[in-house]
Amino acid sequence: MRKVQYDFPLSDFTSEADFKKIKEFSKDKETPFLIVDLSKVEKMYDKLVKNMPYVKIYYAVKANPLDEVISSLRDKGSNFDAATVYEIDQLLRLGVQPERISYGNTIKKEKDIAYAYQKGVRMFATDSESDLHKIARNAPGSRVFFRLLTESDGADWPLSRKFGAHPDVIYELIIEAHNMGLEPYGLSFHVGSQQRDIGQWDNALSKCKYLFEAVALEGIKLKMINLGGGFPAKYMSPANELETYAHEILRFIQEDFGEDHPEIIIEPGRSLVADAGVIVTEVIMISKKAKLNQYHWVYLDIGKFGGLIETLDECIKYPIYSESEGYEEEVILAGPTCDSMDILYEDHKYVFPESLHENERLYIFTTGAYTQSYSSIAFNGLPPLKAYIMR
């Protein structure tokens, strides 16, 4: 089988049989579109459960909010991490009970907290005094978990700065929550998405241990740690296997908390759905090397604004497959819109066969997470990315 870029064989991303299925399924469909293989999402869920048996899963809906994805995870027994009341509404519409939903965004309008509470949601994330007061006023008696600041070092897609607070601030918030009649339930953190350094969970867990002990001295017993997301998907530079992440993280928990550890929650997004997705795109144009143009430019019918926003800063490097043959050349890959920001990869050169041609279909693997859900804007009049479910 031909290579997908550099040294990665296509078989790292799909089997020959699956690739045939993808091609057959896409034959009559107009590009660009995303295909999500639900059986792969379900397999990933089972793998997580197998490797982290006592851990409660809250799927991060934002990663891929397709109804079919939510429904299949609902049937598997997953809980859900919602970012907004719109996601909460979607979950309720799909029959997810409110007890299985956590309102995991630390940035919330007062009326949205009241709405979630009225719908039966009783678990909220927070990291600031302002948000905590809103929760106390609008969701009395609810469980609250406090998000710790992390540095996101080692993550392809960092989630630091905007979220979380220093342990000293969290300590004060916990005491305040208790005094306001809320239930300080636990702590959370997110080590950054596609986190390659498993040790980051260890660092965050030691902050949790410190806080568990500090507030216990005030008579407050925290009961839960939410380890967030950050688990890997298969992009161009391989990360460790999920089994290694699970094994190491469970070991860190044992080391810090022993057998009598608190309830453990995870909020996987990318790791559950990314590998299940393939975007099928078409080469619109190839602009050949010229005097002032050191590289070929290859323009696709999908770009940053059509679903590949995670190519910002070239953070996420998708495996892209061409069926053409021949000697390989470095190219600059760009999207279709009239915005010069819409370049996918320029610093990191992709290598394509010289026989790559206009109208050819390319297959972008590992695109089940943070693609279609980002493409809702009709920039340049382009419609949102279509998605099809395959089983």
Ligand code: PLP
């Ligand atoms: N939990 C929260 C609060 C998040 O913001 C995110 C991603 O943005 C996730 C979980 C999912 O993270 P990942 O996709 O790395 O699994």
